[in-house]
């Protein structure tokens with residue numbers, strides 16, 4: 001690998017940066033305008049017109065009944081799991097090849113993750129691995145799926161659309177339907193990605209997006225919960241606003257909720273960002289093409305979207321031949337002001353998750369050693 005060529009190619013893509021970060025936000029629209037309006041209005045906190053506007057815009061864009069803006073993607077996931085019925089002592093199917101927040105949200109509900117393998121092409125939860133686990137270990141009782149080994153209920157499945165590449169949702173939905181398991185899509189990374197023409201996040205029962213600073217658009221910190229099920233959306237709003245019953249002046253709470261509301265200040269930033277989402281998506285798609293041409297020319301594998309899917313190309317991804325080449329790539333780029341980063345360590349390799357069930361993880365282990373991300377910010 002000719003790192004001089006690789007580094008200078010990437011540096012030329014971002015001529016304004018000395019150090020090229022993996023992903024930095026871009027504020028080129030109404031951000032300042034909306035933020036000063038919020039400050040002038042004094043409504044900087046958890047109510048205000050930008051929260052409503054953001055939620056309305058998001059439901060319109062995602063063609064869902066309602067969307068609920070919350071403080072971050074992790075809390076969105078936490079609530080989404082509770083919405084589909086995850087309770088203390090349950091088990092939840094997910095992938096080990098993901099950002100740790102996916103697993104944390106399961107634990108916050110008092111449930112345990114079951115780590116299943118991913119597909120090589122999507123890097124997301126494998127419907128085949130899910131089916132295999134369920135066939136080998138589970139039974140249906142009273143309309144719920146139970147793990148015969150632990151006697152615990154399996155009350156949700158959380159696929160994650162890695163770096164914006166959609167999971168094989170059709171196959172996953174088929175399996176989960178048969179086994180009566182609701183799906184929560186961790187679409188934290190895939191806002192603007194499509195699977196068979198459907199926006200990721202709106203294909204399962206509930207979906208969540210993250211608006212963290214490193215994601216495709218940002219509210220500083222934030223998350224969005226979406227669903228086609230109106231009742232679940234209303235419940236999401238209720239739970240994330242301290243489960244307060246509507247009343248002209250009294251405090252009535254008959255359930256334990258959360259203070260997870262997105263402040264109006266953040267919603268203003270998010271709305272301005274959202275207005276540029278389609279520009280950003282196009283911009284990233286162009287960048288992906290540029291990278292693809294370059295890396296093909298020098299004989300490295302650049303990851304592109306699968307048939308019938310559209311990736312938002314949140315983080316550009318290349319696959320090295322082996323761990324040694326990957327490590328060399330990481331070293332030679334990071335030492336030269338070009339940021340690159342390996343994919344996450346499999347979650348069960350971290351201390352708090354070492355005790356949970358995992359399958360063979362053949363594909364996840366393969367990808368863990370080879371996949372890296374390279375600078376992916378929108379180019380202006």
Ligand SMILES: *Cc1c(COP(=O)(O)O)cnc(C)c1O
Pocket residue numbers: 072073074075098099101102160186188189210211212221222223
């Ligand atoms: C970013 C991310 C989250 C969490 O979002 P925050 O807004 O940072 O809390 C959850 N899952 C995945 C896969 C993510 O990449």
